[in-house]
Amino acid sequence: MNTEQVLLKLRESIREPKGVLALTGLLGTSSAWLIARLLKSVNHPILWVTSLQKEAEQIVSDLSFFSDCPVFLYPCHDSLPFVPLLPSTDTISQRISTLYRLATEEGPAVAVAPAQALAELTVPPEVLLNHVEYLQKGEEVDREKLLKWLIDSGYESCAIVQSRGEFSIRGSLLDIFPPITTRPVRIDFFGDFVEEMRLFDPLTQRSAEDLNELVLLPCNELIFSRSMYEAIHEKLVKRAAEYNLSARRVHEILQQMEARRLVEGHEALLPLFYSKPASVLDYTPQHTPILIDRPEEVDPALENFRKGAEQTYETAFGEHRVFSPLDSLILDSEQLAKRINGHTCWLFQDINLYGSLLESSNITSLVQQLTKNTGFSVGPAHPNIQELEIKSGRPDLTLIPGGAKKGKDFVGLALDRLKDWIEAGERIVLVVPGRRQSRRMMELLSYHEIVSDEAAGPTMLSAPLTSDPVEPGLNICTGELSSGFVLPGEAYIVITEEELLGSRTRRTRGSGREKATVSDLVFEDLRPGQPIVHRDHGVGLYKGLVMIETGGVPGEFLFLEYRGGDKLYLPVDRLGLVQKYIGIEGRTLRLDRLGSSSWQLTKKKVRKDIYEIAHELVDLYASRKVSKGFEFSPPDAMFQQFEASFPYEETRDQAASIEEVLSDMQESRPMDRLICGDVGYGKTEVAMRAVFKAVEDGKQVAVLVPTTLLAEQHERTFMQRFQRYPVTVEALSRLKTRQRQREILAGISHGRVDIIIGTHRLLQPDVKFKDLGLLIVDEEHRFGVKHKERLKRLKQTVDCLTLTATPIPRTLQLSLLGIRDLSVINTPPRERIPVKTFMAEFDDSLIKEAIEREVSRGGQVFFVHNRIKGLYRLAEHIQRLTPDARIEVIHGQMNPTELEEIMIRFVRGDIDCLMCTTIIESGIDIPSANTTIINRADKLGLADLYQLRGRVGRAGEQAYAYLLIPRISEIGKESIKRLKAIMELSVSGGGFRLAMQDLQIRGAGNILGVSQSGSIAEVGYELYLELLQRAIEEFKGFPQKDEIDPEVNLGIPAFIPEEYIPDVEQRLFLYRRMARLEDSEKDADFSLELRDRFGPMPEETTSLLKVMGIKRTLRLLNVVRLDRSFSDNKERIVLSFGPEGPPNRAGLLEAVQKNRDWRLLPDDRLIIFPEFIEGAVDSLAGIRQTLQVLVKKATKI
Incomplete structure (x- = not known):
C-alpha cells in the first residue's frame, strides 16, 4: 500500500x-x-x-x-x-x-x-481536574486561599524560585514554577487583583514574556487536603497491623503528609488516597x-x-x-x-x-x-x-562496492551514491542539526559538484506527497532527526547528516545555554563561621549581617571576628574590601589579629613572589614574538570534509576557538595557545582540527598527557576520529611492550607515525621526530618541573596547543591577553542529558536496585565514600548485596601504579562498580559510567558534589546520581539546602555558577604554572590572583594604583531592609553586586531588576544605590572619605583626599577659586557646599551634581 x-x-x-x-x-x-x-x-x-x-x-x-x-x-x-x-x-x-x-x-x-x-x-482524572487553579490578568484572587492551595498541591516555599514546584512570596509579588510552563511565572498583585503575570528567567531572575492567563497544576500525585488527611490517617492506622507497619513508620508518613512533602516510595500510598x-x-x-x-x-x-x-x-x-x-x-x-x-x-x-x-x-x-x-x-x-x-526502507549509503576502507575517501564515495539518487529523479531531503552545519554541508556538496537548496523548514515534509513542495533533487533542512527513511515506490528519501557522513553517537537536545560569569558571586555561598579576607585587616571569620544604629542612623553591617575575639563591623557599602577566603586544601587556616602589622608584611612577601611570576610570563611573551615557526596552509576542501564529519554542531565558543587556532597556525611565529573548557565542552575537537591541518601539511603531531590512562583514552578517541583517513595514530606508554615501543620509536623517527600520543615518555631523549610540527599538551600543570623545562624548549620551535579542563576567572583572562593566547569555551554542549539526581537515606534495596539497573544496561557505577577507614568494609557489604557485580576499591593512599592499573581496568569495562574516595580525576571520560552513588553526601561541599556528579552523564545514556544521607532528622538545614541545590543544579542554573566559583579560582594557579601554595594559603586565592593581575599589568607597561574604597558618611539609612528581602544570603549577594556596578547605566538596570524581582524599592535601598554611585565618583577624585553635615540649614561636605592628593591639583584650585565658599585645607581636605536644586526629590542630587562638576575640573590633566 x-x-x-x-x-x-x-x-x-x-x-x-x-x-x-x-x-x-x-x-x-x-x-x-x-x-x-x-x-x-x-x-x-x-x-x-x-x-x-x-x-x-x-x-x-x-x-x-x-x-x-x-x-x-x-x-x-x-x-x-x-x-x-x-x-x-x-x-x-x-x-x-x-x-x-x-x-x-x-x-x-x-x-x-x-x-x-x-x-x-x-x-484519578476527576481529582486532578477538580484541583486546578486558573488565574487571569485583572481578576480578583483570594491570596490566602491560593497560598493554602499551593502548599496542599506540593509546592515548596523558598527564597528564589529556580525549579519546578517552588514558590516565593515577596510583598505584592508571587513567583511560582508550575508544571505546565516552560519557565517560572511572576505574578504581581494590586491588593487582591492580578495586575500582571510574566514568565521570568530562572538564571537571571529577570522578567520576559507577559501572560494573560495561567493554569496552576499540582506538583504531587498525592493531592492533600485536611479532610483527606483524616480519612488517610484512619486507613493507615487500620492497615498498620495488617502489614506489620511500625508506629514510628506511621508517624513519619503522617508527618511528611502534614508537611505536604513528597514521600519516599509514594506509589504505596496511592490506594490510601484514592x-x-x-x-x-x-x-x-x-x-x-x-x-x-x-x-x-x-x-x-x-x-x-x-x-x-x-x-x-x-x-x-x-x-x-x-x-x-x-x-x-x-x-x-x-x-x-x-x-x-x-x-x-x-x-x-x-x-x-x-x-x-x-x-x-x-x-x-x-x-x-x-x-x-x-x-x-x-x-x-x-x-x-x-x-x-507499507513499503519503506533506510537510506543505506554503506552499500558501496568495496566498502569504505581506510585510505579511501569515505565521504566522496557516499556522495557518489547521493549523485546516483539525484540522477534517478529521487526527491531527497538531507537533515542537518543547525545553520552552521547547513552552510558547511552546502560548501562540501558544492565542492563535489552537487546542487542543493536550503529547504524552508521541517514541517514541509508532512504535506501530502501529491502536493509536496519538495522537488526532485537535493534539499537541505535544519533540525534534529534520529534517522532517515526511504519510500521506494514514491521516489522519496529523507537522510540525516549522520547517515551521510558516518555513524556516530546520538544525543538528545538540551538548552545549550551559556555559563554566566561568576565574578560577582563570591558571597552567594558564604555562611556564618566561614573565613573571609579583608584587604586591610587580613583573614577573619564572617559571623553574619547585623543591624546597628550609629549617630541615630540605622544601617546593616558585616560582622567579622579576628584572632583573640577582635570584632570588626563593616558597612555594607564597603563590601568591595572583602572577599571569600579560598585556600589550599589540607592547610590549617590562621586568623589575623586586628591592628597588627603581620598582615601588611604577609602581603609584601606575597607581592614579591608574584612579581617573579609576572616577570617570567612577560619575558616568555617577548621571546615568542621574535621566534620563527612553520606557516601552515589555510583550510582547504579536504579540511572541510574532515570538519563536516564532526558529529555535532559546534558551540559558539568552540567555533571561535577553532578559528583562533587555525589563524595562529598560519602565522610565522610558533603558536602557544591555551584552550580552557570543562570536560565534554569540546576542547578535544578543537585540537583535532589543528592536528588534521598539521598532518595534511606533512607535519608530525605529538599529544602529551599526564597519565597512562589519559594516553589510552586519547588513543581510542583519535583513532576513531581519523579512521577514514590515511593517518597513522600510535600511543607510547608503559602499557606497550618493549618491542612494540621500539617499533613505534622507529616509526616516529622515519616519519611513518603521523600522530603520537604519550605520557612524559615522549619527552625522553630516545624519542626523535622526523618533522614535528604541532605539540598538544593536556593539563600541563600536572607535569613535573623537569618535564616542563623540556616542554619549554619544544615550544620555541613548534606550534603548541595546551588543553585544560580547569576554568579561570574572567579578570585573569583579560590580563593574560597579549601574554598568552587564550581561548575559553564557556558554552556547554546542547546535547548533554541532565543527570537525574536523588537524595535518599542509605538503604540496601535502593543501592542494590541502582547498581543492578546500571550493570544490566551495560553500564558502570561510581560509589563514593570519602573516608578510607571503612571503605573496604563498605565494599564487602555492597558485594554481598550485588554478588554478580565486579567491584574494586581505590583511594589516594594506594600505590600510584596499582591505582592506575585499576582505573585502566575500569575504563576498559572490566569492573562494574568502583568503590572510591573523591580521588577520581575529572578529566577521565568514561561514557559507560552513568550512575554515581555518593555516601554521606551531606559531608561534602557544593563544588565537590558538582564535580563528582559531573563524572557521569557524558554519553547519550540517561545518567543518575544518588546522594545518600543518614536520617533527614539527623543532618542540619544547611546540608539539606546544599543537597537540594545540587539536585536542582543545571547548566543554566545559578547554583552551577556558584559551584564553578571555587573551580575557577583554584584553577587559575594551575593554568599559570604557579606552584606557590604557601603564598596562596596566606592571602587566599582571590586576593592572590588580584595581586597577580596587577603585577602583570604593570610589567605590560600599565602602572597600577592602589584601589580606593571610599568611606561615605551621609547620615542617611542606606541598606536593604529585611522586610524587602528577608533572605540573608540574597541580601549579601545583592550588596556584593551593588559594590561592583560600573556606571549609571548599570545602576539603572540593577534598579529595574530589583523592582521586577522584589517590587518597588524602599527609600533605604534607593539611597544605597546612590551611595554606590557617589563612591565611584570619589574614586575618580582619589577621595578616601566623605563626611556630610548641616550647619544653619546649610549642607556641608568634607572630602578627604588620599596620600597622593587630588589627581589634578591645579584644576582643583581653579574650581575652589570659582566657588568662594569652598576651602582646601593644608591637610588635603576639601570643604564644599553642594548646589541647592529647587524641587529635587533626590536628597543627594546636589552632592552628586557638585561632585560631577568637581570631576571635570580636578581630574583633567
Missing part, C-alpha cells in the same frame, strides 16, 4: 473503532513522519506507547521535527516502585502536565509514554487511538517492569514499607488490555511478527490480551488483527 492508502485506513479506524490495526514496514523515522501526516487531517489526540523511556523521548524529538502539533512526553517514574527514593519533582511535574493536557487538549496532539508509565497508577487510582489511559478521550510501537519489545518491557516491581515489593513488604496488595498498585497486561479495549489500537512494526506474538505461550502478552474476544475478523491467519503493509 502507498502512504495515502495507509493514511485513509488509519482515519477510518478512528471514525469506526473495530479492533486492532497492524501496520508493518515502518523503518527509520517513517512512523513519526506518517503520524505527523495523519495529524493534519484528524481532530483527536493520539497516545503512542514505546518499550522504553529513551525511545519515547526520541519519538517526541522526531515527531516535533515533522509536526508543529503539540507533542508531549508522559515519563515513567525514575525508579522501580517501592524503592525508598524521593520522586523527582521534574518527573512528577511532567507527568501531571501531560495528564492535564491529554484530558483537555482540543485538536490533534500526541502523548508518548513508555510501557512502564502505562502500567503505573496515578491520581479508592480507584488511575492510569494514563483513563485520561484519554473516547476514540483516542492507542499506538503500540514494536509490540514485540513492549511486551518484554512490561514483563520486566512487573518482575522488578514484584522484587522491590517483596523487599518493601519485608521492611514494612507497603500496606496494599501489589495488584492495587500497578497494572498487569490483562488490566491494561481492558482499559485499551474500546479505543482504536494500532500496532506498528518494522517487520511482521504478529503471528509469533499471537502464537506465543506467554499468556501475559499484551497483544494476546488485546486481540482476545474483540469480535473483529478480517482473515483466517489472525482473525483479530487487520494487517496493513
